[in-house]
Amino acid sequence: MEEKTDNAVSDAAGIAAAASRASKKGPPPVHLWNPPFCGDLDMEIRADGSWFYNGTPIGRPEMVRLFASILKREGDDYFLVTPVEKVGIRVVDAPFIAVDAEIGEDIVFTTNVGDRVSAGPGHEIEMRGTPEEPRPYVHIRRGLWALIDRKTFYRLADAAMPGDNGRMEVRSGGTVFPLEP
Structure with missing residues (x-):
């Protein structure tokens, strides 16, 4: 994945809020969004399908579904994208x-x-x-x-x-x- 840029990396709550706003009109059109890369987020989808943020499991299924709705793959890299930002995450096997x-x-x-x-x-x-x-x-x-x-x-x-x-x-x-x- 690319290295962090000068822009501050957003936190998971900010990404979730933006995703929630975008998804109110149906599934987010992430394939149409190409915002600037804002750095990597300490988020990982493990091989068993569990999602972690800063080393802690994300326990709310609705939060995981929200993040999954804005997941995008480019080559071998995975990103959470909103209309205005893109942050890298790690995926161990399949998301x-x-x-x-x-x-x-x-x-x-x-x-x-x-x-x-x-x-x-x-x-x-x-x-x-x-x-x-x-x-x-x-x-x-x-x-x-x-x-x-x-x-x-x-x-x-x-x-x-x-x-x-x-x-x-x-x-x-x-x-x-x-x-x-």
Whole structure:
């Protein structure tokens, strides 16, 4: 991430207030915002999906959802953005966890921050890792992925069928997704 600039880094409360104002009219259009970089914030999303600020867990789910709504990815870096500022944060693995899925004709995932996406074009299921230690992910929005938690992946695997190449796969949104790396 870039180093801190001359501008003072905003605190989490200021970012949250700006995000709250922006989200009153629907989901914030973070993809349209390109404010100046204001430095890094001591905020981290850990591999288990928990959010920390200054080394302390953010315990209010509504605050985590608010921050998640203004999360933006640029390359390998993650930022919280408002119309007037952009601050860097750390993400250990994926910013979200897919904690449930409705498995039917389509597969609809729910994340730990309340996002719901139907797997298909634009919301791909991707296997990373190795055959011994697969790591399944689903694309949520604009380069932001969710790690599919173990119980949900086991349910996907239970619903999978062998494909033409012999690999186990699931279908959703007219797309075939292999469940093996």
